[in-house]
Amino acid sequence: MACRISELVLDVADPERLAAFWSEVLGYVELGREDDGSIEIGPPDTGFGGPQPTLVLSPTTDPRPHKLRLHLDVNATDRDQDAELERLLALGARPADVGQTGEESWHVLADPEGSEFCLLRTRLQPV
Known part of the structure; x- marks a missing residue:
């Protein structure tokens, strides 16, 4: 188990x-x-x-003393990554820099309190 x-x-x-x-x-x-x-x-x-x-x-x-050791990854379920990025930014997310190169397939964002999360490219089926 x-x-x-x-x-x-x-x-x-x-x-x-x-x-x-x-x-x-x-x-x-x-x-x-x-x-x-x-x-x-x-x-x-x-x-x-x-x-x-x-x-x-x-x-x-x-x-919060520094970058979190755990972050959430999210995937869109009903639109492509670009459309979901726009939706998340309109909700109050903002781009975050955690040292990415710019070549990544994901977007690093921060929630309204600054906690980082990533928007991944793959669209998933809703649960």
């Missing part, structure tokens, strides 16, 4: 803002809130425990 990833927990300064951003990016909905201010978002039909992990946006006041 093996484990699988059920949720990803992101420490963020503004859970409301990041929940709204990532919900739009991923097509997720709010699943719940905790007394500590955490907001969990996930797929609208399956929620926690489905084939996709949920995201828990947990409030923190700790400053």
Whole structure:
């Protein structure tokens, strides 16, 4: 028997803002809130425990010291990479430089709090 990833927990300064951003990016909905201010978002039909992990946006006041060791990669499901890039930028993502050469097939972006993520080229089927 093996484990699988059920949720990803992101420490963020503004859970409301990041929940709204990532919900739009991923097509997720709010699943719940905790007394500590955490907001969990996930797929609208399956929620926690489905084939996709949920995201828990947990409030923190700790400053981010440097580049994260883990980042998210996303793929468009209903449009090409260029169209998805425009959509993500309109939602509040911004280009990020993590030392890429410019020859990569992906785009490095940052969410509204500066956490890096990548938009990959391949279009995937929706789950």
